[in-house]
Amino acid sequence: MTLYQIAFLVAAFLTLIAALMTVSSPSMVHSALWLILTLGGIAVLFLLLNAGFLAVVQVAVYIDAIAIMIIIVVMLTQGAVRQQLRQVSRTWWGAAVAAILLFVSLLVIFVQSPQLASTAPTLVPSQETILKDLGQSLVDVNRYILPFEIASVLLLAALIGSIIVAWPIRRPGQEEGER
Amino acid sequence: MIPLSWYIIFAGLLFCVGLYGALARRNALAILIAIEIMLNAVNINLVAFWRYITPEKVSGQAFALIVFAVAASEAAVGLALIISLYRKRRTVAVEEIDMLKW
Numbered sequence: 001m002t003l004y005q006i007a008f009l010v011a012a013f014l015t016l017i018a019a020l021m022t023v024s025s026p027s028m029v030h031s032a033l034w035l036i037l038t039l040g041g042i043a044v045l046f047l048l049l050n051a052g053f054l055a056v057v058q059v060a061v062y063i064d065a066i067a068i069m070i071i072i073v074v075m076l077t078q079g080a081v082r083q084q085l086r087q088v089s090r091t092w093w094g095a096a097v098a099a100i101l102l103f104v105s106l107l108v109i110f111v112q113s114p115q116l117a118s119t120a121p122t123l124v125p126s127q128e129t130i131l132k133d134l135g136q137s138l139v140d141v142n143r144y145i146l147p148f149e150i151a152s153v154l155l156l157a158a159l160i161g162s163i164i165v166a167w168p169i170r171r172p173g174q175e176e177g178e179r
Numbered sequence: 180m181i182p183l184s185w186y187i188i189f190a191g192l193l194f195c196v197g198l199y200g201a202l203a204r205r206n207a208l209a210i211l212i213a214i215e216i217m218l219n220a221v222n223i224n225l226v227a228f229w230r231y232i233t234p235e236k237v238s239g240q241a242f243a244l245i246v247f248a249v250a251a252s253e254a255a256v257g258l259a260l261i262i263s264l265y266r267k268r269r270t271v272a273v274e275e276i277d278m279l280k281w
Contacts (some may be wrong), residue, residue, distance in 0.1 A: 008181045019216050042222070066215065066251060070258065087209070089274070134244075
């Protein structure tokens, strides 16, 4: 049992517990806070996988932007959450059976491919080389420039689309600027 | 070192937890949160395969970055929809959202 393995087990255990609390907590605010712990645990796993840049992006994009945005929306829709008592639907057991079935079938596929289980980690180039290569590959014409540009257009479309969708409704007869 | 199988099993477990949340919750926000958990589980697998099988190519990390961008835009549009829906119907429960049913 090396130090890395212990670190992995602790991070993975905490992440799973936090994820379970996220999907089962009756209060949406608690659920969003547990989500932050889940995302932080995943950032630790990225660090253990020598993907330091992705760990930073995980903290900056997921914890900083998405989780905070979710908490703000939870607070904005608090009134609806307080009215409804049940958080899970009547057929929650069906969802649990589907999730367990999926995990069992994934496990069966995994056991049938022994080359995956025995793969040892290969030597990885230094952190600077990876980062340089990653940055160049995203703007290289022969590599990933197309998905990169499509992602930027997608982000712009999502930006404009979410502004339009969340624009306040104007009822007829209502004065401009009055809500 | 950590075996690759640990990462795969952990990502599978996390994905199934997210799937349960997406199917069982009534709150549209909780479903969005569960989908974020599922996307994260996929990202762990992408990075683990990059690290253990093809560390000389950065394709796994580049793919994970694209997944980040898609997850961010999906969260933005989803949250905007929830806010707009809450203004119109005063609810975030998914079974009460039946405007497209006929």
